[in-house]
Amino acid sequence: MLQTSNYSLVLLIQLALLTYDLFVNSFSELLRAAPVVQLVLFIIQDIAILFNVIIVLLMLFNTYVFRVGLVSLLLERFRSLLLLSGLYLALSIALHCWILNLRWLNSNHFVWTDGLETLFVFQRLAAVLYYYLYKRATEYLGDPRLYEDSPWLRDAFTRARQ
Amino acid sequence: MDNETITRTRPRKVDQSPQRGPRTLPPMPSQYTDEMPITKTKKKKSKKGANGVEDREEPGVEMGGLGSRRQSETKQPLTPEPQDIPPQRKKKKKKVQNPDVEGEPAGQPELVNDDGVEQHTDGEEVPRKTKKKKKVKPPEMPYPDELGVEDDDIITDAQAPIPQHSLFSAPLSQSQPVGKVFVERNRRFQAADRSDLAKPSDQVDDLMEMKPLWTTRDVAMRVHGGFRVVGLFSHGFLAGYAVWNIIVVYVLAGEKLSNLPNLLQQYHPLAYPAQCLLYLLLAVSTVSAFDRVNLAESSMALRAFLTLDPAALASFMYFAALILSLSQQMTSDRINLYPSSNETLWPPGLEHQILQPWIVVNLVVALLVGLAWVFISTRPEMDYTEEFLMAMEVEEYPRQDKAEISA
Numbered sequence: 001m002l003q004t005s006n007y008s009l010v011l012l013i014q015l016a017l018l019t020y021d022l023f024v025n026s027f028s029e030l031l032r033a034a035p036v037v038q039l040v041l042f043i044i045q046d047i048a049i050l051f052n053v054i055i056v057l058l059m060l061f062n063t064y065v066f067r068v069g070l071v072s073l074l075l076e077r078f079r080s081l082l083l084l085s086g087l088y089l090a091l092s093i094a095l096h097c098w099i100l101n102l103r104w105l106n107s108n109h110f111v112w113t114d115g116l117e118t119l120f121v122f123q124r125l126a127a128v129l130y131y132y133l134y135k136r137a138t139e140y141l142g143d144p145r146l147y148e149d150s151p152w153l154r155d156a157f158t159r160a161r162q
Numbered sequence: 163m164d165n166e167t168i169t170r171t172r173p174r175k176v177d178q179s180p181q182r183g184p185r186t187l188p189p190m191p192s193q194y195t196d197e198m199p200i201t202k203t204k205k206k207k208s209k210k211g212a213n214g215v216e217d218r219e220e221p222g223v224e225m226g227g228l229g230s231r232r233q234s235e236t237k238q239p240l241t242p243e244p245q246d247i248p249p250q251r252k253k254k255k256k257k258v259q260n261p262d263v264e265g266e267p268a269g270q271p272e273l274v275n276d277d278g279v280e281q282h283t284d285g286e287e288v289p290r291k292t293k294k295k296k297k298v299k300p301p302e303m304p305y306p307d308e309l310g311v312e313d314d315d316i317i318t319d320a321q322a323p324i325p326q327h328s329l330f331s332a333p334l335s336q337s338q339p340v341g342k343v344f345v346e347r348n349r350r351f352q353a354a355d356r357s358d359l360a361k362p363s364d365q366v367d368d369l370m371e372m373k374p375l376w377t378t379r380d381v382a383m384r385v386h387g388g389f390r391v392v393g394l395f396s397h398g399f400l401a402g403y404a405v406w407n408i409i410v411v412y413v414l415a416g417e418k419l420s421n422l423p424n425l426l427q428q429y430h431p432l433a434y435p436a437q438c439l440l441y442l443l444l445a446v447s448t449v450s451a452f453d454r455v456n457l458a459e460s461s462m463a464l465r466a467f468l469t470l471d472p473a474a475l476a477s478f479m480y481f482a483a484l485i486l487s488l489s490q491q492m493t494s495d496r497i498n499l500y501p502s503s504n505e506t507l508w509p510p511g512l513e514h515q516i517l518q519p520w521i522v523v524n525l526v527v528a529l530l531v532g533l534a535w536v537f538i539s540t541r542p543e544m545d546y547t548e549e550f551l552m553a554m555e556v557e558e559y560p561r562q563d564k565a566e567i568s569a
Contacts (some may be wrong), residue, residue, distance in 0.1 A: 002378050004376045004377060004378050004380075004381060011381065011382070015385070022446075026438050026439070027442075029434060029438060029495070030435060030438055080458065108502065109499070109502075110495065110503060110506075112491070112492040112495060112496075117489070117491060120491055121485065121488045121489060124441065124484075124488050125484065125488065128445045128448050128481075128484060131445065131449050132448070132449045132452045132453070132458075135389065135449065135453075136453070136547065138385075139382040139386050139547075140551075141382075142377075142379050142381055142382030143379060143382075144377055144378060144379055
């Protein structure tokens with residue numbers, strides 16, 4: 001059974017990482033005076049996304065549903081989050097590489113092209129969807145039914161066997 | 163517990179047999195004062211034996227003896243442990259003596275004399291045997307388990323300490339630490355005072371009442387509620403900020419956008435921070451609006467969109483505003499770099515061509531955000547994700563209760 005204190009701590013870490021991600025997405029363009037600062041911010045952001053995905057995966061592995069073997073039940077709930085997290089991580093890394101590559105020598109000049117702006121828009125939109133799905137997933141992972149044997153789980157198990 | 167106490171007390175009883183007489187002595191005072199009650203009870207027993215009870219006694223000496231002993235324990239203030247062995251001895255003796263009793267009622271003095279050696283228990287137990295053998299035997303046989311349960315527990319524990327401590331405090335306190343009771347809590351046996359036995363149950367009840375307040379689901383609900391408050395603040399702040407932003411732009415641009423160089427000159431330090439703040443507020447508001455619609459549940463979200471639910475309309479507006487706002491990132495950066503690269507980015511005469519779409523998009527964003535805020539404000543308490551969590555919670559507890567009942 002998942003302890004409330006452990007869940008609160010994990011939830012706090014996840015929300016802190018999400019907040020940092022939102023902060024970097026919002027204000028990284030303002031902090032571009034020194035390219036190194038932006039580089040560090042982007043590296044930490046990508047690691048934060050990776051950490052968040054790892055934490056969610058560990059929480060999924062920790063569930064009783066996963067131990068029973070009903071991975072499909074978990075995937076049904078969290079598939080969109082996992083797919084979008086991967087997509088968002090890829091988009092973020094691509095955008096960060098592109099922008100830093102353009103601004104590394106001269107950070108304060110106009111670098112925008114149509115391709116970069118398209119990537120930028122998709123990365124920021126994926127970020128918003130990622131925030132929504134991740135926050136929702138963290139809240140749903142507090143469901144006590146995922147961590148203990150219950151008639152609900154037995155019903156799901158029998159349905160899965162059929 | 164019983165086994166342990168038995169194994170402890172046995173050697174004492176064998177070695178210190180003269181001491182055990184006084185140890186089990188709550189009936190003793192009657193024997194010390196005069197022996198007449200003993201003989202009376204023996205006579206009663208012999209009378210009943212003469213009335214034909216002997217035939218029942220032989221098989222019943224063990225079974226009924228145990229049963230009667232249990233009841234004597236339940237009614238007497240004696241502790242069960244030290245008494246376990248002496249009655250068995252007497253029963254063995256009685257087994258030997260019973261044929262004599264059967265054969266001749268004159269065996270009474272022998273019984274009295276034998277009991278005189280171990281006066282203490284028989285003085286009280288023997289009459290009880292005779293009384294309860296008739297009454298208790300038939301109901302005992304079909305329900306041995308119930309009596310076995312009664313044997314261990316409450317009544318003897320509650321009554322035992324009183325006479326023992328009052329009569330023989332020093333030796334009894336050593337052999338019988340009656341102040342402690344081992345209670346099973348959290349899958350372990352823990353020592354507890356008998357006087358506190360009532361309190362832990364209250365504490366357990368309190369814990370059972372407190373526990374649902376701090377489940378993981380409640381933490382999730384609290385976080386969700388907290389973010390909804392932040393989102394509600396963000397909706398209003400974003401609407402006001404967008405309206406303020408577009409008003410400032412139009413004021414600086416002059417009448418019919420006639421004074422665009424002034425706008426660029428005045429607004430360029432504000433353009434990029436305004437864009438970043440707009441993205442931050444739009445992201446928070448969009449996530450909050452998606453939470454209200456419960457967008458991840460596609461069927462529920464689609465139904466909300468088709469029924470023109472205010473939250474669904476608001477989330478759509480926020481998402482559209484987000485896309486439009488992000489699409490102007492390039493222009494915002496161009497305005498931001500107005501003083502540094504004036505010649506290349508802002509060729510003379512092209513300000514109107516570049517700035518007009520940006521102003522229109524900002525106007526549309528402001529309208530969308532304002533409308534979404536109005537829609538959200540009509541029903542600020544509506545939150546389908548929270549209802550979904552609550553529904554899951556309500557759905558779960560009856561099932562758990564059923565599981566507990568079945569277990």
